[in-house]
Structure formats: C-alpha cells, structure tokens
Amino acid sequence: MTSRRIRIDVPALTRVEGEGSLRLEVRQDQLIELGLSIFEPPRYFEKFLEGREAEEVVDIVARICGICPVAYQISALNALESMSRQMASPWVRSMRRAFYCGEWLQSHALHIHLLALPDFLGFENAIAMAERHPNMVKRGLKLQGLGNALVRLFGGRSVHPVGARLGGFHHAPAPDEVTALADRLKAAQQDAGDLTRFCASLPLPDDPQTFICVALHHPDRYAIESGEIRTSTGLNLSANQFEQHFHETHKPDSTALWSDLDGQPYLTGPLARLNINHPQLPDFLLTRLGEIGLELPSCNMFHSLIARALEIELVLHEAIQLLNDYTYPKSPYTALPLEPGIGYGMSEAPRGLLWHRYELDEKGLIRAARIVPPTSQNQARIEADLHHSLTTMGLDNGEDVLKLRAEQVIRNYDPCISCSTHFLTLKKVET
Amino acid sequence: MTAPVRYPQPSLTCNPALPTEALILDRVQETEDIFTLQLRLTDPHQEWRLGIQPGQFNMLYRFGVGEIPISFKAIGKDKHGQPVLEHAIRRVGRISGALAALKPGDRIGLRGPFGTGWPLQKAKGQDLCVVTGGLGCAPAVSIIEHAFANRSHYGHIHIIQGVKHSADLLWRNRYEFWAQQPDTTVLMAADVAAPGWPWYSGRVTELIKLLPLQPGQTLVCCCGPEPMMQASAEQLILRQVPAEAIWLSMERNMQCASGHCGHCQFGADFICRDGPVMPYPRLRDRLGLEGV
Amino acid sequence: MTRPRVAVHKFSSCDGCQLAFLNLGETLLQLNEQVDILHFLEAGMNDASADVDIAFVEGSLSTPDELTRIRQVRANSRYLVSIGACATSGGLQALRNLDGNHDEWRDAIYARPEFIRTLKEVRPIAAEVRVDLELWGCPVSSTQILAAIRALLFGVAPVDDRDRVCLECKRQQAVCVMVTQGIPCMGPVTRTGCGALCPRFGRDCYGCYSPSETAQTATLARRFSGLGLLPDAIARRFWLINSQAPPFLQTGRVFHRSAASDPDD
Amino acid sequence: MPAADFLPRSRLPDLLAVLKAQGYDVIAPQVIEGALLYRPLQHCRQLPTGIRQQQQPGRYRLIATDSPRQFSWANGPQALKPLTFAPRETLWRSHENDDGTLSFEEVPVSPPALAILGVRGCDLAALALQDQHFRDDPYYQPRRQSLLLIAVDCSHPAETCFCASTGDGPKATIGYELALTELDDGFLVRAQGARGQAILKALPLDITAPAQRRQARHQHRAACRQLRRLPSFEPAQLIQQGRHPAWDEVADACLGCGNCTSVCPSCFCFSTSEAPDLNGQTSSHQRQWDSCFSEGHSYIHGRHIRPDIRTRYRQWLTHKFGSWVEQYGRSGCTGCGRCISWCPVGIDPLQVLSRLSDADPDEP
Ligand SMILES: Cc1cc2nc3c(=O)[nH]c(=O)nc-3n(C[C@H](O)[C@H](O)[C@H](O)COP(=O)(O)OP(=O)(O)OC[C@H]3O[C@@H](n4cnc5c(N)ncnc54)[C@H](O)[C@@H]3O)c2cc1C
Ligand code: SF4
C-alpha cells in the first residue's frame, strides 16, 4: 500500500452559526490530527453581567446569541426567579412555553432547510437548492417564518425580543392576534408532517455509535422551558447539582473549554431529548414514529435531523394547544421580589441544555454569573463523533468525501458558535 | 332618518397630490453639477401644467427615490417646435443626484405648477431689475427670458448678478447676449475674480449703487441667499426704490408643495403656497431672524 | 444586466444581524434575483476574498486577526455597510472597554490566557476602515437591510433617519411609559428604526438603536434622577448596548463618576 | 311643556343602538395601557366608568373610583387627530413599467362611517382648526366627512387644562352633532344640524328636572375654574423675541422629543417618504407625522435652519401661539393641556409664554 497523506483544512465552516474551522490530517490512513476550532472571540458576557440589576439580565443575555435569544432569556429567568419566594403565574408559565416553541420552530426549520439539507441533497447552499426544489425550500422558510411570528407575538421581534421580563411579560398579546396566529400554525401542521416524512426518507448514513444523552425531563410534558436533568446513565439532577457532575476543562493543546459529564463526553440537543423523552410525545407523533420506522432511543447521530423535524411537529402542536387556551390576563406579569443568594436555572435551547447561575447581592445587583451553553457541552462529543465517523467510513476515502462527511457531522449538531460567552478555541498556533 | 354622509372619492385627475409622467427629451450638462432637463408631459390632458409662470415651481419625482421642488426655468422648443418644459437642477444630494443620473428617454414624475410667480402684471410698463446672487438661479433666468420674449411690456431691463468666484458664472453667453440688447444693463460681480473677468469684483450690493435706476417705476425681482437678498433690498430702498416694488424668491424644505406639510413655514407664510415669490415688506421683519 | 455582487461578513457578534437576511422568508429568494450573494458563511456561500459591490459587515473588531480581515474586506468592496450595534458602536461587548480591565477578565476566565489574542478594546468597524453607510440597531431589521439594498440598486444613498423613538412611538399610538408609569425610557434620545417596539410593548426603550440626532442625554439623565434613579443606575441606562456612542458614553461617565464619589451609595 | 332632553344612564345603550342602526361604527375612550384611548365600543360596560385622572406636567395617571360616571376625566393622549390625519399613510403608488414608462395610481381613502362618543370641546375646536388647514386634502377630507361627533361637556378638567381661558371649553359649543352633559344619573342631550336632530329624535328621552338643570349649571361653573390659564401676550411679537433668555432656559430643559407636537390636536406637520418594493417595480409614496422638533423639518441642502433645540422649541411655540393667529385667525392652542402632561420632562409652554413677557435684558 502506498503511503498517503491528506490534509483537510476548512478555514471557515459554512452553514453553521458563528465562525469555526476544522482541521484534520490523515497519514497512512491514520488520523493523526483532528481539530474543530472556534475562533469566535470571547465576549465576556459573564463579566459584564456583574454589577447589573436583575431586571437588566434578560436584555443582556439575549445578545449572547441571535439564533436562540429566547433560550437565554428563559434560562436566566428560571435562575433569577428561583431566588424569589413566589412563582410566576400559570398564565406566564404557559405563555413562556409558547414563546419558546416559537424559537424551536424557527431554529429547527432554519437548521434543516438552510444549513443541513443542502448537504444531503448535494447543493452548496439553500438558495442553489431552491432552484431545483423551490417548494421544499419555501416550505422551510414558511415554517421558520411562523416560528419567528410566534416569538414576535410575545417578544415584538424574533431576534433579541423585548417582551420577556422578570415575573412574566411586559405585554400580553391581543386575543385576536393570538387566534390569527393559531390558525396559521394549524394550517402548517400538514407541512410539518410532510417534512418529517421527507427527512426520514433521506438516505442518511447509518453509523451507530455509543454516547451519553443528557436532556431536561419534566414529569408532565416534553421538557422545553423547564425540567430537571436526566442522563442516559441514569442520573437525575436539579439545576444546582449541575456543577457537581459537569465540568469544564481545557484540552492541553487547545484553549477551548470542554464540558464533560463525570469525565465523559456527552450529547445534548434534539436527539438526546428525543431519546430520553420520547414516551411523552403526543399520540400522533408516537404514530408518526411507527410510520417512519424510527426506533428510539437511536444511536445514529444522523437521526438528529429527523429529531428536529419531529420536534417541529411537537412545538406546532404544543403552541396550538397553548394558544387555543389563551386568555387575556389581568396583568402579564407578577412582581417577584428577589432575595440575595445564588440562583440556578436551565432550559432546553434548540441545540440543547442551557444552564445559568447568578449570584445576587443585597442591592439586587449581580455579583457573579456563569453560563454554560449547549455548544461547549457538545464540543467533546463532536470531536469524538468526527473521529468515529471518519474512521468507520474509511480514511482511504477521497479528500472531498472525507471533508463533506466531516462537515455533515459537525452541522448535524447545529453548533451555535456565536454563543461564546466565555470559551474560545483558536486555530492551533503553528510553529 | 339621515344616513351617514359619504364623501365622494377624489378623482384621479384632480388629486393635486398625484404626479403625472414627464418624458426627458434632452439633458444638457451646464456645469459640472448643474444640468437642464427638457421635459414633455406624456398625458395630453396634463398640458395645462405648461401654463407655469416664471417664479413658480414643480415637484420633480424620481421613481422609487422621491420628490424635490425645482423652479421653472423656461418653456423651450423641441426639434419639432413643440413647447417643452425646462428645469435646471443642481446636483447636491440624494434626489437631485438621482435625477442627474437620468438620460433622454427616461421618465420622471411631475406635480405642479405650485406657488406664486413673479408679479408679471404689476411689472408691465415698468423697468425691470433682476438681482441674483449665487449659482444658476433658475427663477431669475426664467423672468429674464420671459422679459426678452415680451420685450415691449417692459422698460429698461437691469440685470445684476453676483457670484462667489468668477468661474461660478453660469450661462455666461446668455449674460453676454443680454448685455448686447438695447435698453439693457448687465452688471456682474465676483467676490473673487480670475484674471480676465471683464466685470466687477465685489458684492452685489456695490453694483446696486451703480445702477441707473428710476426708483418710482422699477420692479425688482431678487433671488439668492437670504442675507444677500436682504442686503440688496436695503440697498435698493436706500436708492429710493419702494419696498413694495421689491420681490424676493424664498426657499424652505418642502414635502408636499400644497401648503399642508408645514415644513416650508416662514413665520405665518407657507413658502410653497404664499411664496416662493413674495414682496419684501411681507418678509422684512422676519428675514435674518435666526431659526425662522 | 449584471446583478450587484454582495457579501455578508461576520466579526465579533451574536449573528443576530445576519438573521435579518435569513429571516426574510421567501423574500430571501427574491433578493437572490436582485443581487448575487458571493459570500455569506452562514447561508453557505464561501468566497471571502471576492470583489463585491456591497459588503455588509456584522460585528465588532476584537482580535488582531479581525483587523487584518476588515482591511481586506474594505479593499474588496465598493460600498461597505456596517450593520448593527456591534459594527457601528462596538455593541454590548464593548462594555469591557469601560473598565479597562480586559486583561484581568481574560486571565480570570482562561487557564492559558497567553493563547487568547484579543484587542484590549472592542472597536466599531469605522474605527478601522472607511464605512459608507451605518445601519444601527441591535439587531438591525430586515426592513432596514432591504431599504438599503433597494436604494443602492437605484443608485442612491439610503435615507439616514436619525429621528427619535418618541416620534415613532406617537405615530404608532403607543402610550408613553415614562408619563403614565414613571419608567425611565431611553426613547427621547434613541434613534428610530425599530418602530418603537418597546413602548408598544408597554416597556421602556433601552437604547438599542443608538443615539438620535441632537440627543439631549444630560437632560434625560436629570429626568431619570427625578424619577428616583440613583447615579449608578443612570449610568447603567446609558452604558448598555451602545455604550461607546459618544453622547451615551459621555453621560454614562458623568453619572458613573458621581456614583463612585457618592459615599451614601 | 318643556322638551324632553334627559337620557337616563340606563338608556345610554339606546344611543349606541340608534347609532348602529344608522350605520355607524361607534368608538369611545377606553382604559388601555393606563390611558384613555379611542377604541371600538361594543357595549357601554367598556366605557371608563368611575375613572378619574391626575394630570400634571409630565405625569398622567388614572384612578378608579366607585362613581357611576363614565366621563369624569379630562382627556386621553390623543384627540381626534389620528382619526382624520393618519399617523402614516400611502398617498399614491407609482409603477415603472417594462417599457420604462411610469404610471401613478391613487390610493384612495374609504373610511367607514364613525360615530365618536366622548369628544371634548377643546378637541372640537382643534378639529375645526385642522378642517381649515386640510380643507382641500383628499386624504383628510373623506375621513373627516365620515365622522359623527358626540361631545360630552367636560366636568372634570385636569390640572393641566386651560380651555376656559382659550374659550374652547369646558362646554362643547361648536362642531358636534350631539352633545351630552353628564350628571350622576344620566345625560342632558342637545343636538346640532340635521344629523344630530335625527338622532336626538330617535332617543327615548325624559324631561329634565329643574334640580338636574341646576346641577348641570353648577357643574359647568366649577369646571370653568381651572388652575391654568393662557397668559396675555402679543402673538405677532413672539417671533421677534429671538434673543430672549427664556429660549435658552427652555432649551436646557427640553428633550426635543416632539411629543408635544404629536399629542397636540392641531399640529399638522408631516414628512413624506418613498417605500419601493424590493423588485424595484412599484413604489409607495407615503406621509407620516413629523414635528418641528425633527432635524429634517428645517433642513435645506447645506444647512439646518433650526439646528438646535432652542430654535426648534421657538418654532413650535411661536407658531402655535403666534403665527397661527395670522394663518387661521386664532391661536393654534385650544387649551387641552396635552403638551404639558405628555411632555416626558413636564415643560409647560404657558410658563414659557409668561417668562417671555418678562422684560428681556438684551432686547431693546
Ligand atoms: C421653491 C424652490 C425652488 C427650487 N428650485 C430649484 C431649482 O430650480 N434648481 C435647483 O437645483 N434647486 C432648486 N431648489 C432646491 C432643491 O429643491 C434642493 O436642492 C433639493 O431639494 C435637494 O434635494 P436632494 O435630495 O438632492 O438633497 P439632500 O441634501 O439629500 O436633501 C434631502 C431632502 O431635504 C429636502 N431639501 C434639501 N434641500 C432643500 C431645498 N433647498 N429646498 C427644499 N427642500 C430641500 C428635500 O426633501 C430633499 O430631498 C428649489 C427649492 C425650492 C424650495
Ligand atoms: S414611551 Fe418613551 S419613546 Fe414613547 S413617547 Fe414616552 S419617552 Fe418617548
């Protein structure tokens, strides 16, 4: 066998949110180097939260990520409101779930259509794909648009919405707006079903792996805006126990902060959620699982795509229920006095577990903050997956094939790199 | 029972806010940033708009960009001898810049005519004195062209023009031509004159001192920057010209040109409707007030 | 007719302003008929060094690499538009400029700070290269982006509306939150563009569209004080998303100092 | 026998029914977001029953009481202006056709017939001013003509009101079809013009008792005693007082936000803008409320005639109280007090006017 040396350098990954690069080197069919790096510069959010008022936090943390601002807002509110003796009203809790459904809907639709599908259908990007598959792309844009509309209903705009506040919302939407949107959501359910079937019909690579799943679980419903951590290793943890099991470390040759669960890489995000919470899916989705022949839990990472499609159906269904029951409240929020101390909170961002911790002083100002976003949690898993997938596929494959597979693998996690609140990976400093 | 009153819908042709299409027949680059458009209105029903008088203006509209007020310069003739509307425009900003990019054959929108013109009736039988300052003042050119086209209506014609720099003088050959005409005085001054400038250097007000005026029977048409118009008017009054015989052309921001948008207010006057041409006594105590 | 070539570049940011494109829905496909998008990583177009007619730049400059990259973008682009608060004023992350303690923060967070190559201060795009148009807002809206593109397609500069949020607030028939609830609203010194979103949602504007023209920040700060805000709370109002925009920076500084020198606080 | 002109409160729904039967949509002030805003009225329960107001410079609060009265407050943030002079509207659309020709398309206004319940005298006076200003405006007029105005005499002027001194209130005197005087148990009703009379005739009215009439007179006298009044000044002189130190003082206090002009029922300034479609084939020519406090208001190429707050405030005050007299035969102010309440920093133009009559050290 002749010796072969391939060096793949993707200096700027496309169709991911934020900026990152991939570098791998194969020598004699051995993977000798593999690095996913994120060169998103640090933005020090945790630091400048210090000294701000609790009320300001929602407007600040939204700006950590333009794609999932609602997730940041709700995790922060969960953490802060845990420092109050009172709870937000039932109205507020349901409407937060509806608000959050909007974000899942827009984020998943955006990911599937604009970021992931071009890989599977062989296009450079969604716009090129639209020339051949206009209706499919339009369907995706429509679902994404509906998600945005749902976020706007409660937040005024879909990026950095302005509606959320401590104790609830600043504003309650008018009942006729709610009904009008609910009708549009209903009309899209058919499309969403078609989307799931379509995703399930794609020739996704079949590449079973073993990995640990971590997701929030709620006793009464598919966890989105609240729940406790459950892992496929059998742990059940509340938010304040997170730090006892999840650690951030440095790999020696990198500057990134990597999370591990008791020393192991783990998966968070749609597939992890579905693997853990699928028994709670509404009946029509359980039927859908049978229809498309998806067995859960699944250990094929590429089923993440189908998981997103199923979650689109789920949140459409959830949002419709919640909006159908809408009543115009007397007040869209309750003033919740916060007590000094430490508050922990989390929620399921579209990409996975998002954990926050705040320490509040006597004046009601933030003394310290810590935020662990999903992408940093998945980082170790992504590299493990890359290693596994490429080796299994065969490192003797051509460079383009390897590169495409590598990018597919990365995109499959929908890494949202811009949320680099406090972590950073630079390209390996070349000597 | 009386039913609620329904207001009749305005009809397309009488809506003063609605533009009509004008075809650019020709475009002449006068200086680096001034150009003249020759326009023909494409809708024959709109020809009444050609009744525009010197001193009045139109709102010219560039598709998708917006409208600006532009004074009437002249009614010229196209190559078939048909009357065409001429507007001289200085490219200074967004919309004038967009108009500058147009070529013959392109279309624009036009609303008008708006505003008061020069008091042609009052001027009949009198000497005419046109005082301008600054660059290519279309309202002045329009009255001069009109006066020469109706030469018998007027006595002596005085034309005084001041520019900052001699190189700024626009339509120089027109001025030279007018200077040749009988019963006509043309005086020009540049604050800064290049060598070979045949006229004066200095300010317009200095020229006024030199004019052979017949104060009681002269009507003055003045346009240019406000301080210059004010100084000229005061100088003319010193020369015994009655204030009522001095007319100024004013300029303010205009959004609607129909006296509604409020932008062009100058004290109690709406410049688009009560002006732009107004008698000096009306303006005297407000000219020069800061912020008015 | 050749379509104008467009690029979308990202610097330090949350990606939210790029979404003004990705959230266009079917209009995104229409836009693609009007312009040729050559570089836009998130959307899958990758040609960072292409010569383009219009470059949209999101994000602020916070690493030495970014300085090099923005110069390259400038050199390749005929018309450069910076979009969003990060690009126009440094954005929220420019809060780190205020304390001048960037190194301390970095060292507190990273075990190997020597690997972190960042600038001591976050800079807006215009601090480094010539910018032809700035679209303010955190985030910019799709409407702003489309209006700018359309104007450029017509060959004219886009309209730069620097009016205050209050004007739009009243056009939208929102009820003033400052007058009815005594909430400290930044609307009177903030530029429109958002459609007075916050007051329409019954809350205070927090200044995400940057200072308006003739922003009377000192007058407003006095009013905030009349509403019961302490000096450091006033400083925080001005030092949020556009802390580096001069009128906000200045007024924030005045009250930050007076808070520091106030022993009762 | 005296004519029946008393509508017991319990029969107010009959008024609504009559209006609906005659084809009107009814709107009336309702409590929304802590203020009184005009909204469609389906039933009388939506009226602000028992609501009182506190209005002070820069401050507006509603207070609930158990009074049965539905109109015992002064006014909301907007008068009738948004109903006739839309805050933003498309005037016309243009199309660039494939052959390069342009066509223009009118965007006509076709408003529904609207009956407005609860209009104040000051606002009717302001409407009359706008009627003059927009008399030939093809967008204002259709909306204006489709209004039916039902006034309610003001019985609870706010601290910021001074309509008694401008002569525009508290009683409605001009421009209404129907006017009501609210008492605890009902309304005295009067009508103007044929449309008003027709409605009056259709109402189930009682005879007003002498005591009720006395109460109405007493209430009117009380409402005329207002805390504020228009100071005396010489309108034509205002514009000449450019160097008075009052302008610098007010410029220091003013945000330049333009709220006073936006809430003023007589202010009429607008700007226009162009909104082309992305494909560049159609464009809408729009207008929107503008203010003499905006930078675009006085801009002409190369200079801002009013670059600062001082000159902008001066324009607002000298126009409203001065030039207006020359333009429309009276001052532009009808004493509603909105510009005082809704100014976020509580500037009171009446104080500025008084200050201007102080001898100015600089002026000869
Ligand atoms: C009655 C009248 C007659 C005029 N006649 C002529 C003429 O014959 N030739 C000529 O070249 N110019 C004339 N002008 C000036 C011309 O209207 C301005 O140069 C033009 O409006 C500038 O527009 P812009 O968009 O290119 O400039 P920008 O500087 O981009 O201005 C932005 C906007 O401000 C407003 N604006 C700016 N300057 C003026 C101004 N001077 N007057 C009114 N509105 C303004 C317009 O709405 C304009 O679109 C006249 C102005 C008036 C009021
Ligand atoms: S709510 Fe804010 S933006 Fe609106 S008018 Fe009041 S101060 Fe201005």
Ligand code: SF4
């Ligand atoms: S109101 Fe202010 S904070 Fe809210 S979106 Fe607009 S500019 Fe931003």
Ligand code: SF4
């Ligand atoms: S000036 Fe003030 S008090 Fe007078 S009508 Fe206008 S808003 Fe009302």
